[in-house]
Amino acid sequence: MTERAQTRETGFHGGKGPAARSRAMRLRRALTVFVGALLFLVLFWGAVALQRVSLSGSAFNQILDADRIYNLTNVWTIHLKFEPDQWEAMEPKGGSNPFFGGPQGGRPGGGRGANGDRSLAPVFMSHGDSDRDGRISQHEFAGLAERWFKAWDTNQSGKLDESQIRAGLGKIRNPAPEGISAMLLAPEGKRNGIGAALGFEFEYVHADLEFEGRLLYDVGVRYKGNGTFMESRNSLKRSLKVQLNKYVKGQSLDGVTTLNLQNNVTDVSMMNEVLAYRLYRDAGVPAPRTAYARVFVTVPGKHDRQYLGLYSMSEAVDKKFAERHFGTKRGALFKPVTPSLFTDLGADWSAYNQIYDPKGALYDEQKKAVMELSRFVTHADDATFAAHIGEFIDLPEFARFMAVMVYLSDLDGILGPGQNLYLYLHPKTQQFQFIPWDQDHSWGQFDRASQEQRDKLSIHRPWQGDNYFLERMFKVEAFKRPYIERLTEFSRTLFRPERFAQQVDEVAAAIRLAVQEESAEKLARFDKVVAGETLQRGGFGPFGGQTKPIKPFTVARTESIRDQLAGKSEGMIAGAGFPGGFGGGSSLGNMFGRSLCQTLDRDKDSFVTLDEFTDGFAKLFEKWDGDKNGHLTLVDVRAGIEKHLPPAAQRFPPFGGGPDGRGGSRGGPGDPGGFAGDPNRFGGGLSGDRRPVPTQQNSQSNNQGSLQQPPVN
Structure with missing residues (x-):
């Protein structure tokens, strides 16, 4: 160009x-x-x-996740927003009160445990099902009759009277809980616990949640707890469970899908559970992490950002918890409720399901693991038990778990009624591991024994009443040795009173302003307990007495542990607590001896011969085998016992009482049951009244009494 x-x-x-x-x-x-x-x-x-950052700026300036949420001294702000219909729908309907009689009274738990479905029926299955196929054949049933007659005919007279039948049945451990423990076990498919036994069912409702300015829509919310729910039923401040992904799949706080909000209604310090979980974690035991939350609620036309109060937040024990602690989600989680842990109930899983309350679907081998361990604990001789129990239970972990629980004198768990724990079955080792739960009554603050007994609880025999599983475990050197070693180690390190005092002060400084927001009265009580002053705690039944706060308790408890380890003291065995003990207290002989004798005594001469015994069993088999298939299942046996072998009538014993199980101390002179306060502590009315309900000091008769066994007609 x-x-x-x-x-x-x-x-x-x-x-x-x-x-x-x-x-x-x-x-x-x-x-x-x-x-x-x-x-x-x-x-x-x-x-x-x-929106993903804390507005307070106190804890982090980055994306939320479990590690940042669950920091011991974090105090988050949570705002729950309900539509009026959802707020009303969350209120549980009904609820009976067996302790004070009335039209909805009756025996706790709907009578379960008072009849044969959880006592004699499992005994028939465990003793009669020789081949462990979950059924009893006609041949096996006949063999059971012959074995029982031979064992019970101690004088070899060829006949049994009622006393011998009573004695024979009485030698068999009753697998059914009774008293308070019976109340904790709900009907099949229901939520276990004392609240469920009283008829309270918690349903999820829809709500929106604001967590430190971050909005999550359409979360599921329900009330939670048992005793804590009844303690707070007249209040807006009730324990809550928030399921973030209940209605919106995948919704979470960067991986956290469940918020457990505890109101700590029985804990003035609001830190019993928080510091107990910390102690377990410090001791190497898998335990939930915690934080705190200031919780507000809005319900159009009812509540406008109403401050409910300060709650503690506990990490959920779920698959994510298992993955973090055990390296896999594939194991099985159970939440058992039984004072007779690992008792043989036969080879039919339906006898175990409600008791062990699996959290998720189980494979057959996982069910079998529970049943095999139960059979082993119940029937193995001492040498075999000591040699092989480590194949079923992670003994070093169990030693750590028990060392901390015994230090805490936690009489509301495996040492008492048999609740407030999880079991994890590891898919690789096939060993069970123990996880603590619901620690608001730890630090010796469940007053089922005297304060002195809790301070000096024996390290060699720390359980109340009969506990066959622990009795056997404490005879096993492979468990007892590491258990004592951990107590010795921790008494020099983790159990130092000054360490706990520092933790109390640290948490108190973090939450004091949030407590002050609730009321000046709560703050005054909080400050006194933090300083170590003993207060009248308040509560229903026997739960409202004076208990030492953490600081003075740890001084006394650590001294007792050290003295027992040094051989200077034997410690103290806790009293039976509530009347009747915890499991195994009602003899099968007392319950069913007369009924079985009368059923088998064909000629009514008050004696049962071998022929009458075996012939009577044959007739029972024929009656119970309704579908005529030649086998009896647990369902068949349960129905048959209910129809043909009714137990002697039993009345629920008085609730409350002194440390040795005797009533009459806490309710003042003339109070036969030892009750403190008013009956409406169980819920402010028993007809489904809405919250809050004014407390009324109503005088009600105690429908209580001693055990009775009238003749069976």
Whole structure:
């Protein structure tokens, strides 16, 4: 191209023409749009990120996750928003009160445990099902009759009277809980616990949740707890469970899907559970992490950002918990409720399901693991038990678990009625491990024994009443040795009173302002307990007495542990607590001896011969085998016992009483049951009244009495 032509094209020598300038302008405009869009995205996502950051700025400035949420002294702000109909729907309906009689009274737990479905029926299955196929054949049933007659005919007279039948049945451990423990076990498929036994069922409702400014829509919320629910039923501040992904699949706080909010209604310090879990974790025991939350609620027309109060937040024991502690989600989780842990109930899983309350579907081998361990604990001789129990239970972990529980004098768990724990069955080792739960009555604050007994609880015999599983475990050197070693180690390190005092002060400083927001009265009581002053705690039944706060308790408890380890003291065995003990207290002989004798005594001469015994069993088999298939299942046996072998009538013993199980101390002179306060502590009315209900000091008769066994007609 000539220079002239080039000049005409570009407009100047070495410059650019109109076409080139047009292209450059378009490029600049596109670049401007791109930069603007990029800036918009940066600002947008920055705003979104701000919603994921604590407004207080006290704990973190990044994305939420479990590790950042569950920090011991974090105090989060939670705002729950309900539509009025959902708020009303969350209120549980009904609820009976067996302790004070009335139209909805009756025996706790709907009578389960008072009849044969959880006592004699499992005994028939465990003793009669020789081949462990979950059924009893006609041949096996006949063999059971012959074995029992031979064992019970101690004088070899060839006949049995009622006393011998009573004695024979009485030698068999009653697998059914009774008293308070019976109340904890709900009918099949229901939520276990004293609240469920009283008829309270908690249903999830829809709500929106704001967590430190971050909004989560359509979460599931329900009430939680048993004793704590009844303690707080007249209040807005009740324990809550929030399921973030209940209605929106995958919704979470960056992996956290469940918020357990405890109201700590029985704990003035609001830190019993928090510091107990910390002690377990410090001791190497898998235990939930915790934080705190200031909880507000809005219900249009009812509550406008109403402050419910300060709650503790506990990490859920679920598959994510298992993965973090055990490296896998594939294991099985159970939440047992029984004072007779690992008692043989036969080879039919339905006898175990409600008791062990699996958290999720089980494989057959996982069910079998529970049943095999139960059979082993119940029937193995001492040498075999000592040699092989380590194949079923992680003994080093169990030693740590028990060392901490015994230090805490936690009489509301495996040492007492047999609740407040999880079991984890590891899929690789096939060993069970123990996980603590619900520790609001730890630090010796469940007053089923005297304060002195809790302070000096024996390290060699720490359980109340009969506990066959622990009795056997404490005779096994492979458990007892590491258990004593851990107590010795921890008494020099983790159990130092000054360490606990520092932790109490640290937590108190973090939560004091939130306590003050609730009321000046709560703050005054809080400050006294933090300082170590003993207060009258308040509570229903026997749960409202004076208990030592953490600081003075740990001084006394650590001294007792050290003295017992040094051989200077034997410690103290806790009294039976509630009347009747915990499991195994009602003899099968007392319950069924007369009924069985009368059923088998064909000629009514008050004696049962071998022929009458075996012939009577044959007739029972024929009656119970309703479908005539030649086998009896647990369902068949349960129905048959209910129809043909009714137990002697039993009345629920008085609730409450002194440390040795005798009533009459806490309710003042003339109070036969030892009750303190008013009956409405169980719920402010028994007809489904809405919250809150004013407390009324109603005088009600105690429908209580001693055990009775009238004749069976």
